[in-house]
Every structure is written in C-alpha cells, then in structure tokens.
Amino acid sequence: MSYGCPPTCPALATGPVGGEFPLGQLRRLAGANPGGGEEVDETRRNVLKLLVAGGVVAVSAGGLGAAAIQYVSKPPLVGLSSYPKVQLLDVDGSPLTVKKLMAEYDVTTPDVYTFAYPLRNEPNFLLNLAPPSGKSGGATNVVGGTGPQKSIVAFSAICQHLGCPAPAIAYYPPGTCSKTFGSLAFYLHCSCHGSTYDVTNGASNLTGPAVLPLPQVTLDWDTSTDLLYAVGVNGPPVNGHFDTLQGDYGVGATSQVQKQTPVVSCSF
Ligand code: FES
Numbered sequence: 001m002s003y004g005c006p007p008t009c010p011a012l013a014t015g016p017v018g019g020e021f022p023l024g025q026l027r028r029l030a031g032a033n034p035g036g037g038e039e040v041d042e043t044r045r046n047v048l049k050l051l052v053a054g055g056v057v058a059v060s061a062g063g064l065g066a067a068a069i070q071y072v073s074k075p076p077l078v079g080l081s082s083y084p085k086v087q088l089l090d091v092d093g094s095p096l097t098v099k100k101l102m103a104e105y106d107v108t109t110p111d112v113y114t115f116a117y118p119l120r121n122e123p124n125f126l127l128n129l130a131p132p133s134g135k136s137g138g139a140t141n142v143v144g145g146t147g148p149q150k151s152i153v154a155f156s157a158i159c160q161h162l163g164c165p166a167p168a169i170a171y172y173p174p175g176t177c178s179k180t181f182g183s184l185a186f187y188l189h190c191s192c193h194g195s196t197y198d199v200t201n202g203a204s205n206l207t208g209p210a211v212l213p214l215p216q217v218t219l220d221w222d223t224s225t226d227l228l229y230a231v232g233v234n235g236p237p238v239n240g241h242f243d244t245l246q247g248d249y250g251v252g253a254t255s256q257v258q259k260q261t262p263v264v265s266c267s268f
Contacts (some may be wrong), residue, residue: 023079079246083118083232085220086128090254092249096257097226098147102106106130107138107151107186108174112167112260117217117230119248122238123157123166124217124230125188126257127199138176138186139200144234146219154230155188155203156238161210163239165193168263171199177266181206188214191265202235212236213254230255 090096090104091113105113105128114123130151133227140149157166169190181187181198187206188197195210197203203214218232233244241247 018067020109036183064081077246078248079243080118080250081245083245084250084253086117086230086251087134087254088115088228088230089254091257091259093256095227098152098221098228099226101126101128101152102130102147102149102229103133106132108132110173110176111173111264112157112170112262113257114166114260115154115230115255115257116252117154117235117255118245119241120251121248121256122241122244125157125166125171126152126154127171128152129186129199138173142200143202144216144218146221146228152219152221152228153199154219155199156217156233156235157189158214158239159192159195159210160212160214160236160239161190161193161195161208164190167260167262168192169195171266172262177268179266179268189265189268191263191267194265194267196268 012017079234088096090100091175105126107129108131109128113126115126116123128147128151129142129145130147130149131140138151142151142153144153146152157169159165159169169188169192172189174185176186177189181196182199184198184206186199188199188203189195190210193209194207196206197210197214198206202216205211205213213235215235215238217230218234220229220231221227222229238244
C-alpha cells in the first residue's frame with residue numbers, strides 16, 4: 001500500500017507498514033535482514049519476556065492479594081474462648097492476699113500497679129480506694145469493689161481514647177492536681193489528651209475526649225484463703241481489641257503485679 005507515497009518514499013522502504021503500525025513496531029523489516037536467515041525479532045522477544053514476567057508478577061501479586069484478603073476477612077485467631085480464673089501475685093511474686101493488699105496499697109498510693117488479664121497485652125490497674133488505716137477519705141463500697149470495704153477495684157490500663165497505656169494513663173491520688181470533680185479528688189487521668197475516669201463509679205468518663213469507660217475487671221476474693229483472683233471483664237472491649245478475649249495469648253494461671261512510675265500531667 002502506497003498511501004499516496006511515491007515509490008521513492010523513504011517511509012515505504014524502512015518505516016512501518018500502514019495498518020500494521022503497532023505490530024510493525026515489533027517487526028524487523030525484511031530489508032533489515034540482508035543475510036536472509038531466520039528473523040529474530042528481539043523487540044518482540046523482549047516484549048514477550050516482559051509480558052511473561054509481568055504475568056508471573058501479576059499471578060504472584062494476585063496470590064498475595066488473595067492471602068491479604070483472606071487475612072482481613074479471617075485473621076488468625078489468638079486468644080481465649082472464655083474468661084479464666086487467674087490468681088494475682090504481688091510485685092515480689094508472692095501470692096497477693098487481700099490483707100496484704102489492704103496494708104500495702106490505699107487511696108494515697110502514687111505508683112502505678114498493673115497486672116495483665118486476661119491476655120498478656122491487656123494491662124489493668126489494681127487499686128485500693130480505701131483510706132490509709134486510721135484515716136478518713138478515699139472511697140468504700142464502690143461499684144465492682146471487693147475486699148472487706150469493697151474498695152479494691154481493677155480497670156483496663158489502656159485509655160479508651162487512642163489507646164495510651166499505663167503509665168501515660170495513671171492513677172492520680174488526692175492532691176496530685178488541683179482539679180476535683182465535686183468532692184472527688186482522685187481519679188484515673190490520661191496525660192496523652194486529658195481523658196479522666198471515675199474510679200468510684202466503674203471508670204465512667206469525667207472528661208473527654210474518651211467517650212467510653214475503661215473496662216472493669218471482675219475480682220473474686222476467696223475469703224477462705226484470702227487470695228485474690230481476676231475472673232472476668234465488664235464494659236466495652238479493651239482498646240485495640242475487637243474482643244477483649246482476642247488478640248494475644250492468655251496470661252496463664254497467675255498474673256504478677258508490676259510497679260511503674262506514673263506520667264503526671266494535669267491537663268483537663
Ligand atoms: S489516649 Fe488517652 S486521652 Fe487520648
């Protein structure tokens with residue numbers, strides 16, 4: 001086909017051939033193979049190599065994508081099927097009795113004491129809100145409290161706002177900050193963005209930005225042995241978990257209390 005081009009038109013001798021232009025890009029013209037041997041279309045070969053390689057990559061990517069979709073729709077299950085009964089141990093590893101707890105901890109204790117339950121990555125505050133022996137103040141008969149004065153409580157130590165863990169979220173004993181809520185001068189406060197929780201009322205919200213209470217651990221006091229056990233969790237899921245029972249391995253039969261220095265910031 002001349003396409004109106006005279007016989008001497010250079011395009012007819014060396015250029016691509018009309019309607020075959022796209023395919024022509026992959027061809028070596030006959031005139032370019034003066035030896036007359038078998039044509040070796042390097043360009044086409046390279047393109048085919050790329051197509052094959054691309055297909056391999058696509059298949060691999062497809063496989064990875066399918067695996068990712070499968071993971072998202074059905075993540076690996078690591079966790080527990082129900083809440084275990086876990087004995088609490090003191091900081092030194094000895095069994096934590098309520099008598100010991102009442103003597104060691106009270107509403108004025110400034111350090112952060114936590115234990116993991118029910119999973120290894122779910123720390124909880126352990127608090128005794130009773131006043132020091134022979135003194136007034138504090139709180140007794142609180143929501144979910146156990147012990148002789150129903151003053152021992154435990155709450156998740158992971159903030160319900162964006163998940164800052166203890167000691168960034170910490171217990172503030174009376175006098176830590178000038179801020180009070182009516183007569184309530186002790187609370188859990190998060191230094192990350194200022195959320196505050198009422199330890200006398202199920203860790204309900206006193207200030208935001210958190211809008212959910214902290215999950216509360218159900219404590220069981222065995223009065224015959226004086227030992228203390230964690231046996232369940234009430235409230236919303238622990239922050240960062242779709243389900244409080246899913247997301248890590250269980251702590252086992254016992255959980256030891258850890259001591260930390262609180263991060264204090266009176267930002268309400
Ligand atoms: S993470 Fe605690 S207030 Fe934001």
